[in-house]
Amino acid sequence: MAKITYIEHDGTEHVIDVKNGLTVMEGAVKNNVPGIDADCGGACACATCHVYVDAAWQDKTGSTSAMEDSMLDFAENVEPNSRLSCQIKVSDALDGLVVRMPESQH
Amino acid sequence: MSQSDAHIVILGAGHAGGTAAALLRQYGHTGLITLVGEEPVPPYQRPPLSKAWLKGEADADSLALKPLEFYAENNIDFRPNVRAEKLARSDKTVTLSNGETLSYDLLIIATGMRPIRLPIEGADLGGVLTLRSAADAEAIKAALGPGKRLVIVGGGYIGLEVAASARALGAEAIVLEREARILARSACEPLSNFFRDYHISRGVEFVLGAGVSGFIGEGGHVTGVRLADGRVIACDVVLLGVGATPNDEIARDAGLECARGIVVNLEARTADPSVFAIGDVTHRPMPHYDRMFGPESVPSALEQAKQAASAITGRAAPAPEVPWNWSDQYDLKLQIAGLPFDADRVLLRGDPATAKFAVFHLKGDQVQAVEAINSPPEFMMGKQLIANRKPVNLDRLADTSVSMKEVAA
Numbered sequence: 101m102a103k104i105t106y107i108e109h110d111g112t113e114h115v116i117d118v119k120n121g122l123t124v125m126e127g128a129v130k131n132n133v134p135g136i137d138a139d140c141g142g143a144c145a146c147a148t149c150h151v152y153v154d155a156a157w158q159d160k161t162g163s164t165s166a167m168e169d170s171m172l173d174f175a176e177n178v179e180p181n182s183r184l185s186c187q188i189k190v191s192d193a194l195d196g197l198v199v200r201m202p203e204s205q206h
Numbered sequence: 207m208s209q210s211d212a213h214i215v216i217l218g219a220g221h222a223g224g225t226a227a228a229l230l231r232q233y234g235h236t237g238l239i240t241l242v243g244e245e246p247v248p249p250y251q252r253p254p255l256s257k258a259w260l261k262g263e264a265d266a267d268s269l270a271l272k273p274l275e276f277y278a279e280n281n282i283d284f285r286p287n288v289r290a291e292k293l294a295r296s297d298k299t300v301t302l303s304n305g306e307t308l309s310y311d312l313l314i315i316a317t318g319m320r321p322i323r324l325p326i327e328g329a330d331l332g333g334v335l336t337l338r339s340a341a342d343a344e345a346i347k348a349a350l351g352p353g354k355r356l357v358i359v360g361g362g363y364i365g366l367e368v369a370a371s372a373r374a375l376g377a378e379a380i381v382l383e384r385e386a387r388i389l390a391r392s393a394c395e396p397l398s399n400f401f402r403d404y405h406i407s408r409g410v411e412f413v414l415g416a417g418v419s420g421f422i423g424e425g426g427h428v429t430g431v432r433l434a435d436g437r438v439i440a441c442d443v444v445l446l447g448v449g450a451t452p453n454d455e456i457a458r459d460a461g462l463e464c465a466r467g468i469v470v471n472l473e474a475r476t477a478d479p480s481v482f483a484i485g486d487v488t489h490r491p492m493p494h495y496d497r498m499f500g501p502e503s504v505p506s507a508l509e510q511a512k513q514a515a516s517a518i519t520g521r522a523a524p525a526p527e528v529p530w531n532w533s534d535q536y537d538l539k540l541q542i543a544g545l546p547f548d549a550d551r552v553l554l555r556g557d558p559a560t561a562k563f564a565v566f567h568l569k570g571d572q573v574q575a576v577e578a579i580n581s582p583p584e585f586m587m588g589k590q591l592i593a594n595r596k597p598v599n600l601d602r603l604a605d606t607s608v609s610m611k612e613v614a615a
Binding site: 122143145147167174 | 228231232251253254268270271272273276280504505508524525527530532534539541582583586587590610
């Protein structure tokens, strides 16, 4: 279990307990947190679950696959700490994770 | 009563209906929402049914859009195992299959589609299956395993995805296609040839130009498929993947305009201001192509859920999205952006032999659609080119040494 803070673009915070094994995307979507669309449901096919990972957590969220890199490369408003949240698996090590949402996923 | 207190009844608890209910709450709707679903479970994702679910890599919890308790916690009255039978628009009521009558202020029809069952001999035998619901997928999964022979009637995406999953489970898979090539309606020739060859290399058999005349069985269970030329193909189980038809009867019977699906505008609203329709059951405007169409895709359903929820809650209308879809087979990721309407040429970028290429459908020098295999840049940039209608240099587009960013620059 990890406590994850999702921060909408307008600053609204949602603190959610997310079960291990789910993805950071699923933690948001299943709790109806706005700002993460995840149109493809986690297939790494759409880049609509884009988040910014707080600097302190970048190492712990792991590295990106070639597919994720490639999708992110063409998404809107990408920063060096951009990730697709469907590709980050939740574990105890992510307890306290903070992610911020871009203005739009489309 | 203000609109935010309106009682909204959603008919159909699939991807579209479930998303509309959740978005209405996100967007601040406070009135009761009743979500009527024919299946025993709350809304879930259907795309994994032919892929991860079939291979045992996903379970019911992981497919659920929201956990069951979400609905009660959010004042969404989720009614499983019940279907709407009659819509009376004059008194704004819906009669359900359990005899109950619901009054609505606003109605959202999200009843989806149902698979076509061929009206031929033996189609009602046990083991002649279709795939739409989790229960369908469960039946297919139970019938597959090492040494089992699956015949798939119809070489479309669902059939091919199930063929790939069947191979992963150790089953034999034989695809029967009426046309001379698979994916005849949905993909161009280079792509359908590529998929055919890729499946063959993984042990799938194809019979092309194959008309099916009937199914034969023993003890009420299918044992073979009879082709029009008299050949019989033995099997343990059959999947019919020959398309789907919209569940639009409730709207037709209520006098709402239907084409192939319920006709709606860009608010996902019908001609009746109190009745919306979203998802596969609709025939909708496609703003990038100046026409009406039924894209039969999850992204379209989600976009329409946003359109309806925005219109109902008074939010600004969402910007039109480029239609898109995807398919996963083996280690292949196909991403499709746009629709090949009005295209006058097809351009290949990359080499199919590398399993990494894209097919662009062009109208003059504008991209109408792109089918990208293991090629996210072509998909992502193609989507942007379709949205902004920017002309492209075709020689550069065909040249993989020129990056997609440079092509679009």
